[in-house]
Amino acid sequence: MDLLISLVINGLATGMLIFLLAAGLTLIFGLMDVLNFAHGGLFVWGAYTGVLTYTYTESFIIGILVAILTGVVLGFIMEKLIITPVYGNHVQQILITLGFMLVLQEMIKVAFGPNAIPVKVPELLAGSWELGELIIIKYRIFIIVVGFLVFGIFHFILTRTKIGLIVRAGVMNKEMVQALGINIKKVFLFVFMTGAALAAIGGMLMAPYSGSIYAEMGMEFAILGFIVVVIGGMGSFSGSLLAAILVGLAGSFMAYYVPFLSLAVNMILMAVVLIFRPQGLFRTAKE
Amino acid sequence: MESLLKLHNIQTHIGQFHILQGIQFEAKQGEVSVLLGRNGAGKTTTLKTIMGLTPASSGSIYFQNQQIEKKPTYEIANIGIGYVPEDQGIFAGLTVEENIKVAMRKETQEALERQDYVLTLFPDLKKFWKKAGGNLSGGQKQMLAMARAFVNDSKLLLIDEPSKGLAPIMVEKVMEAILEMKKRTSIVLVEQNFFMASKIGDTFTLIDDGRTVHRGAMNELISDDDLKHKYLGIG
Amino acid sequence: MKTSNLVSKYNILFFIILIVLIAFPFVADSRTLTILLTQIFIFSILAMSYDILLGYTGIVSFGHAMFFGIGAYATAIMLNTFEATIPVFIGSILLGILLSALVSFFVGLLTLRLKSHFFAMLTLAISGLLLVVAEKWRTVTKGNDGFTFRAPDIFKDRIVFYFCVLACLVIVFLLLRRFVQSPLGRVLIAVRENEQRTRSLGFKTLHYKVISSVVAGVVASLAGSLYAVSLRFVNTSVMTIDITLDALLMTIIGGVGTLIGPIVGSVVIEFAQHYLSGLARDFPIFERWIIFFGIIYILAVVFFPKGIVGSIQQALTKWKMKRANNRTFALQKDKERSS
Numbered sequence: 001m002d003l004l005i006s007l008v009i010n011g012l013a014t015g016m017l018i019f020l021l022a023a024g025l026t027l028i029f030g031l032m033d034v035l036n037f038a039h040g041g042l043f044v045w046g047a048y049t050g051v052l053t054y055t056y057t058e059s060f061i062i063g064i065l066v067a068i069l070t071g072v073v074l075g076f077i078m079e080k081l082i083i084t085p086v087y088g089n090h091v092q093q094i095l096i097t098l099g100f101m102l103v104l105q106e107m108i109k110v111a112f113g114p115n116a117i118p119v120k121v122p123e124l125l126a127g128s129w130e131l132g133e134l135i136i137i138k139y140r141i142f143i144i145v146v147g148f149l150v151f152g153i154f155h156f157i158l159t160r161t162k163i164g165l166i167v168r169a170g171v172m173n174k175e176m177v178q179a180l181g182i183n184i185k186k187v188f189l190f191v192f193m194t195g196a197a198l199a200a201i202g203g204m205l206m207a208p209y210s211g212s213i214y215a216e217m218g219m220e221f222a223i224l225g226f227i228v229v230v231i232g233g234m235g236s237f238s239g240s241l242l243a244a245i246l247v248g249l250a251g252s253f254m255a256y257y258v259p260f261l262s263l264a265v266n267m268i269l270m271a272v273v274l275i276f277r278p279q280g281l282f283r284t285a286k287e
Numbered sequence: 288m289e290s291l292l293k294l295h296n297i298q299t300h301i302g303q304f305h306i307l308q309g310i311q312f313e314a315k316q317g318e319v320s321v322l323l324g325r326n327g328a329g330k331t332t333t334l335k336t337i338m339g340l341t342p343a344s345s346g347s348i349y350f351q352n353q354q355i356e357k358k359p360t361y362e363i364a365n366i367g368i369g370y371v372p373e374d375q376g377i378f379a380g381l382t383v384e385e386n387i388k389v390a391m392r393k394e395t396q397e398a399l400e401r402q403d404y405v406l407t408l409f410p411d412l413k414k415f416w417k418k419a420g421g422n423l424s425g426g427q428k429q430m431l432a433m434a435r436a437f438v439n440d441s442k443l444l445l446i447d448e449p450s451k452g453l454a455p456i457m458v459e460k461v462m463e464a465i466l467e468m469k470k471r472t473s474i475v476l477v478e479q480n481f482f483m484a485s486k487i488g489d490t491f492t493l494i495d496d497g498r499t500v501h502r503g504a505m506n507e508l509i510s511d512d513d514l515k516h517k518y519l520g521i522g
Numbered sequence: 523m524k525t526s527n528l529v530s531k532y533n534i535l536f537f538i539i540l541i542v543l544i545a546f547p548f549v550a551d552s553r554t555l556t557i558l559l560t561q562i563f564i565f566s567i568l569a570m571s572y573d574i575l576l577g578y579t580g581i582v583s584f585g586h587a588m589f590f591g592i593g594a595y596a597t598a599i600m601l602n603t604f605e606a607t608i609p610v611f612i613g614s615i616l617l618g619i620l621l622s623a624l625v626s627f628f629v630g631l632l633t634l635r636l637k638s639h640f641f642a643m644l645t646l647a648i649s650g651l652l653l654v655v656a657e658k659w660r661t662v663t664k665g666n667d668g669f670t671f672r673a674p675d676i677f678k679d680r681i682v683f684y685f686c687v688l689a690c691l692v693i694v695f696l697l698l699r700r701f702v703q704s705p706l707g708r709v710l711i712a713v714r715e716n717e718q719r720t721r722s723l724g725f726k727t728l729h730y731k732v733i734s735s736v737v738a739g740v741v742a743s744l745a746g747s748l749y750a751v752s753l754r755f756v757n758t759s760v761m762t763i764d765i766t767l768d769a770l771l772m773t774i775i776g777g778v779g780t781l782i783g784p785i786v787g788s789v790v791i792e793f794a795q796h797y798l799s800g801l802a803r804d805f806p807i808f809e810r811w812i813i814f815f816g817i818i819y820i821l822a823v824v825f826f827p828k829g830i831v832g833s834i835q836q837a838l839t840k841w842k843m844k845r846a847n848n849r850t851f852a853l854q855k856d857k858e859r860s861s
Contacts, residue, residue, distance in 0.1 A: 035639040085824050090638045094582045095774065096823045102767070103816035110813065162388070169378045169389045176376035179338055180390045181364035181439070223650065226643045264654055267647040274644050275632050 002134045007252050013140040013209065015248020016147025020202030021221055022228040022240040023154070024195020030171040030235020032188050033090075034083055037097035039199055040222025041104030042078075046071050046200025047213045048112055051119050060122035067204035068197045075196025079189050101219065108215040116214035119207040143205055150198070151241050158237060167191060171235045224251075227270040233280025243281065289316040291443055291473050292337070292368075297346035297356075299329075299336045299497075306332045308497040310346070314443065314475050319465065321488035321505065322477045323519060329497040330477040331373055334445045337475075338370050339363045350443070365392075369441030369472075373448050375432040379421030383412050383431055386420050390435040398438065405434040408464055426457035433464060443473050450480045462487050481521055485509050493518045543688060547681045556680050557752075562792045563687040564748045565772065567694050569784030571741035572769035577779030578702055579734040580714030582638055585645030586769055588652045589626060589739040591761030593618035593746025595656070595663060598756035602671035611674050611751070618743040626739030630732040646763070653761045668757020677751060687748055691785075694741060699781055701737065710734050714779075742769075771815060774822050777829030786830050791815070 025039050046067040054063030082100050086092040120126075121139050128137045158164035170177045170187055178184050206221070207213050224247060232243030247266050254262035273281060292314040299307035307329050314320040322330045335341040337348060339360040348356040355363055364370070378386050387405075391398050406413045409430040415423060420431060429449050436444050446465070450458045458480065465474060465487055478484040484491070484505075491508050493501040495518050501508075508514060515521050547556060568590055575581045596618035597611065604610045633644045656663050663669075677683045701707055709730050712720040721727045750756045759765075768791065769784075776787025794815070826833055 029639075035643070037642075082820070091576075091580060091582055092823050092827065094638065094642050095770070096820055098584075098767075098770075099816050099819045099823065103813055103820070106813040106816065165381070165385055165389055169381060169385075172378045172380055173376055175340060175360075176372070176378070177389070178360040179340070179364055179370040179372070179376065180435070181361050181392055182389075183359075183361045223646065227647070230640070230643065264651055267651045270647050271644060271651075274636060274640050278636060278640060 003256075005134060005136075007256055008249065009136065009140050009144070011249035011252030012147075012245060013143045013248070014251060015245040016143050017202050017206050017209065018221065018224050018228050018248060019147055019241050019244035020150065020205070021199045021225040022232070022244055023150075023237060024192075024198045025225050026229045026232065026235055026240045027167070027171075027191050027237060028195050029229065031167060031174070031191050032083070032087075034087070034093055035097070035226075036078075036083070036195075037094060037222070038078065038082070038101040038104060039195070039225060040218035040220075041101050042071055042074055042196045042199040042218075043203040043206075043221050043225075044108055044213070044215060044218030045074055045104060045203070047203030047207050047217065048108055048117075050200070050204030051117065051207045051213055052112070054122070055119075060124075064201065064204055067200045071197035071200025072193050074200075075193035076189070078196065079192040083192065101222070105215050105218060108218075114215065116212045118212045119210075121208040125208075139208060143209060146205065150201075151238075154237065163187075163190070224266065227266050230270050230278075231273050231281050236280060239280055290314075291316045291351060292475070293349040294333070294337070295347045295349075297333070297336060297343045297348065299332055299341055300344045301332070301341055306341075306497055307336060307343070309499065310336075310494065310497070311499040311502070312492050313502075314473060315490070316473050317469070318489040319469055319474045319476055319487050321484045321491045322475065322494060323481070323484060323491055323508075324494035325518065325520065326479070328494045330494055331447055332497075333494065334370070334372075334447050334475070334477060337363075337445060338368065367440070367442035369436035369439060369444045371429075371432045371436045371444065371446045371449065373451065375428045377420040377423070377428050377431055379419065381420055382417050383420060383423070384416050386431055387412075387435055387438055390438050392439060397440065401438050401440060405437050408467055409434050426453050426460065429453065429457070429461060430464070433461075433468070437468055437472070441472055443475065444468065445475045445477075447477045448479060449476075450478065450483050458483060481515070481519060540692065544685075547684055553680065556684055558792060558796055560680070560684050560687050560752055562788050563684075563691045564745050564752060565768065565792060566691055566785040566788040567748070568742055568745035568765075568769050569772040569776065569788050570694065570698055570781055571738045571745065572766075573773045573778060573781060573784045574698065574702070574710075574734055574738045574741070576770075576773055577777075577781075577783070578707065578714060579710045579731060580638075580717075581634070581731060581734065582642045583645045583735075583738075584642050584763065584766055585629075585649030585652075586738070586742055587761050587763060587765035588649040589622040589742035590746035590749070590765050590769075591652065591656065591758075592622050592625065593743030594750040594756050594760040595746075596621060596743070597747040597750045598669070598671050599662065601673065601751075602669065606672040606674050608674050608676065611747075615744060615747045618747050619740045622739040622743035623736050626735045627732060630735035631728075634731040634735065635728055649761065649763065649766070653758060656758045656761050663756075663758070666758050668755060668759075670755045673751045673754050683752065687752075690744065690748065694744070695781065695785070698737075698741070702781065706730070706733065711779075771819055773829075774819055775815075775829055777831030777833070777835075778827070780829070780831045780835070783829050783831035790830070 021039065021043050025036060028034055028036055049070040050063040050067030053066040054060050057063070078100065082096055083093070086096050125139045125142050128135050130136075158168060166177065166182055166187055170184055174184055177187075202221075203218070206217070210217075228240055228243045228247050231246065232239030232241070247269070250265055250269065251262055254265045290313055292312070294310050294312040297307050297310040297312075298305070310329070310333055312322070312333065322333060324330050332341060336343050336356075339355075339358060343356045346356065347354060350366060350368065353366065355366065378389065381389070387402060391402070411427050412430055412434055415427065420428070423431065433444075433446065433449070436446075449461045449465070453461065462483055465476070468474065476484065476488060485508070488505045491503060491505050492499055493514065500518060501514060543559070546559070571589075572583075572586055575583050575586070593615070597614040600610055600614035600617060629645075629648060633641055636644065657665050659665075677686070702710070709720065709725055712725070713727050713730055717727050746760060749760065772787030772791050773784045774787070775790060776785065777783025822829060828836060
């Protein structure tokens with residue numbers, strides 16, 4: 001029983017981190033029809049800038065804020081320089097975002113060195129609670145809480161605000177939104193930058209969880225992000241949460257019971273979904 | 288009547304296809320100007336070109352003395368041209384309320400008043416206020432699409448084949464609605480349904496193979512069997 | 523247009539280059555250069571296979587490395603298990619080709635019906651999966667560490683191997699050129715340009731895409747087999763995304779859809795890799811040379827989607843048209859003057 005709870009918490013925590021990455025990815029795809037293969041770069045840059053700020057200032061919160069800033073700025077640059085020039089051409093998009101991912105990854109090594117950097121959990125969130133035989137690691141609960149909080153906030157924005165309404169409408173029919181007088185390009189930029197910020201936060205939160213950061217973590221997590229986006233349904237925000245939890249739990253349980261399959265199980269899941277139900281498992285009607 | 292919209296020798300290419308090969312068109316204020324022609328003649332493309340969705344490759348478009356053929360779609364919409372596409376463009380996952388809300392640029396007193404007006408025109412919409420757009424019937428979707436275009440005080444509405452796929456009684460309702468909206472705005476109507484077009488249209492422009500071939504008052508066309516036969520295949 | 527002239531001009535160029543390459547080992551005496559050129563040939567074959575997918579059919583695959591890896595492992599394992607003789611070597615190539623054909627056929631059948639985004643992600647996942655299999659199946663592959671093996675004795679002489687690979691390159695190039703110029707090849711190009719339209723013309727585009735995928739997979743497998751022998755060593759690095767990215771970079775920079783482009787790209791990148799790594803020893807900044815390539819690649823995708831060869835072709839055509847125009851203009855002027 002304790003084992004079960006432990007695995008579940010583990011899975012949920014990982015799931016939340018993937019969700020932060022996937023949420024932006026799925027909205028960007030749903031709205032802009034762009035599959036951002038460079039999204040992982042935002043994840044890793046958020047981690048590095050956040051962690052280094054945190055190490056330097058000893059303040060976790062400032063680290064997170066810096067990560068968000070990095071995400072927003074990088075997101076802006078990316079949307080303007082990389083995404084917009086190839087808008088409409090899928091092949092070029094795929095190629096160019098992948099290329100940029102590599103550049104971002106290598107730039108980490110140039111800027112911060114090729115070695116992994118160890119990260120400590122902040123004091124306030126360190127340690128664990130003990131409930132009898134059960135040990136609950138505080139930081140994991142923190143991540144889960146943050147994840148649900150982020151989901152809640154964005155769900156609110158999407159369903160209760162005008163801009164959220166516009167984004168949802170844009171996912172369903174971009175042309176019509178334009179015909180109703182709304183400059184969809186501004187909306188694109190906004191969504192892209194927001195998605196970037198989310199990924200950056202994910203990276204920053206991931207750092208103390210895994211204990212170290214390294215340049216390749218962006219690409220690795222991005223693959224999980226793609227899996228989640230596919231399973232959850234392209235463009236479905238809630239779908240990405242559910243799928244992320246699913247993927248996180250699957251990975252967590254597999255890692256314990258059948259370790260060599262753990263990496264594979266998620267890929268198999270994605271392949272199966274893509275082949276048999278490409279619109280995703282949790283997709284609500286797009287049109 | 289004042290001229291509201293003028294198209295001069297509009298050419299539009301889609302990919303390598305030369306769809307519009309010289310459209311001359313004029314819409315006057317307070318009128319229902321109908322675009323007629325066979326399937327594939329270029330009627331829908333003309334509306335899309337006006338709206339900037341498939342920009343013109345050459346030629347000019349004037350709206351109230353402003354040149355608009357190079358403007359982006361959202362600017363054209365904001366100048367006062369509303370668009371009701373052939374497939375209605377309803378946001379299927381949004382409710383009726385939300386569909387209209389997206390359209391309403393600012394929630395001013397005026398806008399809310401227009402919303403009320405539009406709901407009296409289309410009472411069904413009020414009934415299904417919280418229902419998802421995708422769950423509406425064909426006729427209701429059409430009503431919603433027109434309501435959406437109307438709620439923004441558009442000076443000109445471009446409506447593409449509103450009667451398509453609707454039962455005769457719904458077609459009647461659509462006609463009534465258009466005649467009612469005509470009191471407050473001007474309309475460019477694309478219609479295959481000649482009966483409907485002849486009933487509510489004031490002027491007509493015949494398009495064939497992407498070119499304007501004939502223009503005039505609607506009652507002229509009604510009595511001209513040759514024209515009807517040659518370009519519309521009827522009579 | 524005088525296409526025959528153009529083609530024969532190209533043919534002359536090819537012959538000259540070929541003669542240079544054949545003469546090279548006898549004239550120069552550089553072991554490094556021989557090895558480098560051999561690598562270039564091998565990667566040219568890989569890049570050409572990628573061009574079939576990307577340049578001619580318009581398919582972006584992130585899993586191409588798996589076919590390269592299958593070929594490499596097939597050869598390595600067979601030469602290690604049985605005697606290191608030529609027949610075994612050829613047998614291993616055939617085995618690799620067979621396996622790759624099967625995998626590319628089935629994977630293609632299942633996934634090529636998807637949109638390009640999905641296909642890209644799926645190939646990424648599948649090749650990732652195969653990489654994990656290669657890592658974990660230590661009994662066969664020795665995992666990350668890999669293993670060395672003996673190559674057929676005749677290949678101990680680098681120059682013999684050089685010629686063997688060069689021969690493969692020429693044959694593959696000619697075969698692929700035949701392939702893309704055939705009616706089948708034209709359908710592939712049509713699919714690249716506008717799949718929907720091609721489908722509406724009655725072609726079962728899925729079938730053609732699968733054929734393209736199998737051809738590409740088979741050629742990549744050959745490259746992999748040759749690669750394994752060139753190193754006498756194999757490990758999981760043959761299945762990583764780096765291999766796919768190499769092929770991608772070479773194809774894009776060299777010029778998609780030209781078949782010669784990938785060869786040019788291979789030359790550029792292999793030479794650059796070689797010299798920049800050399801420089802890196804003295805100037806550490808060059809250690810991250812891959813960033814330069816990443817940036818050039820991005821610029822290429824946006825501004826020079828035709829790559830080196832394509833841009834040259836374009837410039838040539840423009841220049842020819844301009845010359846023809848000038849000539850007709852001059853002729854006209856003469857006519858006016860004389861009348």
